[in-house]
Amino acid sequence: MLKTTSQRLISSQASTTLRRAPANKTPSRAPQPVGQAPYPLPTSSRGVERRRLDDMHHGIARYLKRLTYAPLNNPTRILELGSGTGAWSVEAAETFPSAEVVAADMSPLPETLNVPPNLTFKQMNFLDPFAFHPGSFDVVHMRFVMIHLPNPDVYIHRLASLLRPGGWLLLEDVNHTLLDANRPVGPGVQALYRGYREYMHKQGVDPQVGAQLKNMLERSKEFSEVKEVVIPCYMNPRSTEDPALQDLGEILKYSIDGVYVGIMEKVGPAGGITPEILRGWRREVNDPERDLRIDMHLTWSKKL
Known part of the structure; x- marks a missing residue:
């Protein structure tokens, strides 16, 4: 069922965009002027986009079979920055019903979301100084947000400041690089990457940040331990016999396709992606x- 939905969405021309969070940043620890992060995609938690975001969360959850690999021990306050449709925040609130869970994003949660009583929402611009007291959370979670932040290593210090000693920072992102186990990637993928990476670099962000998370967390000297798991997300279901991993790869494939559609539609030629280039990418990923894959990096780090 899920795989059929994924295949239908990637074959359509709908703007199914990868929006885990319209992420923003403060480029240093001191307060900075308010502005807008370089997030070029449409932001919505309705209709097809909401279903896609929820599919992504539930696909990851089915693979993990848990909320996180971090050994959380009855946290009392949990923050998700970049909550999107609220799927992760809801799961956190249901997993820890005695904890206060705060979902934060620039866009509101869906009006139809069944919100647990221990979950609240904070609408905020991530470029602003945080509206939270330092050291006030046991857990801070961000998924697919760091890829949109200039100087993400600096932002790690801001996130660490929100944690109590012994608290956990959960950062999850992709290394936006298609790898082929059999041969070099084809001309369609290469052409699309040239446009996509050129556009991302002009915004001052790194699409390969996922592969750097562990090193950045260790360099920050904010954590007593840093752990990482790398999940290979296969574009071809025949690359793995794990049904959960097959579903996750299909979901990521149509999500990434939506990123390129969103850039093409929202920023036009500046995005460096044309319909012809997109068609070439689709031919090759299908x-x-x-044996194409993109690696997803899940990290959990314990605050000193």
């Missing part, structure tokens, strides 16, 4: 002879 080629059954290829």
Whole structure:
């Protein structure tokens, strides 16, 4: 069922965009002027976009079979920055019913969301100084947000300041690089990457930040331990026999496709992605002879 939905969405021309969070940043620890982060995609938690975001969360949850790999021990306050449709925040609130869970994003939660009584929402611009007291959370979670932040290593210090000693920072992101186990990637993928990476670099952000998270967390000297798991997300379901990993790969494939559609539609030629380039990408990621994957990096770090 899920795989059928994923295939239908990637074949359509709908703007199914990867919006885990319209992420913003403060470029240093001192308060900075308010502005807008370089997030070029449409932001919505309705309709197809909401279903896509929820599919992504539930696909990851099915693979993990838990909220996080971090050994959380009855946290009392949990913050999710970049809550999107609120799926992770709801799961956290249900997993820890005695904890106060705060979901924060620039866009409101869906009006139809069944919000647990221990979950509240904070609408905020991540460029602003945080509206939270330092050291006031046991857990801070961000998924697919760091990829939109200039100088993400500096932002790690801001996140660490929100944690109590012994608290956990959960950062999860992708290394936006398609790898082929059998051969070099094809011309369609190469052409799309040239446009996408050029656009992202002009915004001052790094699409390969996922692979750097662990090193950045260790360099920060804010944590007593830093752990990481790398999940290979296969574009071709035949690359793995794990049904949960097959579903996760399909979901990520149509989400990434939506990123390129969103850039193309919202920023036009500046995005460096044309319909012809997008069609070439789709041919190659759906080629059954290829063994393409993108790696997802999940990290959990314990605050000193």
